[in-house]
Amino acid sequence: MLYDRTCQTCEKDFRSQRKESNICYGCALTRLIGNGGPEEGDINTALLTSGEMSDEDAHQLQRDLESVDHSAEEAFERQFEDYYGPDDCYLDDDEEWTR
Numbered sequence: 423m424l425y426d427r428t429c430q431t432c433e434k435d436f437r438s439q440r441k442e443s444n445i446c447y448g449c450a451l452t453r454l455i456g457n458g459g460p461e462e463g464d465i466n467t468a469l470l471t472s473g474e475m476s477d478e479d480a481h482q483l484q485r486d487l488e489s490v491d492h493s494a495e496e497a498f499e500r501q502f503e504d505y506y507g508p509d510d511c512y513l514d515d516d517e518e519w520t521r
């Protein structure tokens with residue numbers, strides 16, 4: 423179930439899992455990393471704070487949080503792949519990155 427919400431920080435309309443959510447994902451993440459660089463877990467925390475995700479995303483996120491094998495950034499990137507489909511260029515970059 424998604425609720426139509428308006429962010430009280432940037433006034434953007436967004437859809438949230440949380441009926442009482444008053445902050446969008448972007449603002450939640452900005453607030454989290456406002457005093458430094460993003461740390462592992464900040465992205466997931468922002469998603470949970472804003473609730474700005476689909477039911478499927480929420481279940482995926484829950485699995486990721488329960489897994490010690492995947493970082494928060496990888497979970498975030500997988501969600502983008504769910505939206506836009508696998509990106510060959512991204513996969514190539516990732517392979518080079520690990521060399």
Ligand SMILES: [Zn+2]
Binds near residue numbers: 430434447
């Ligand atoms: Zn906002």
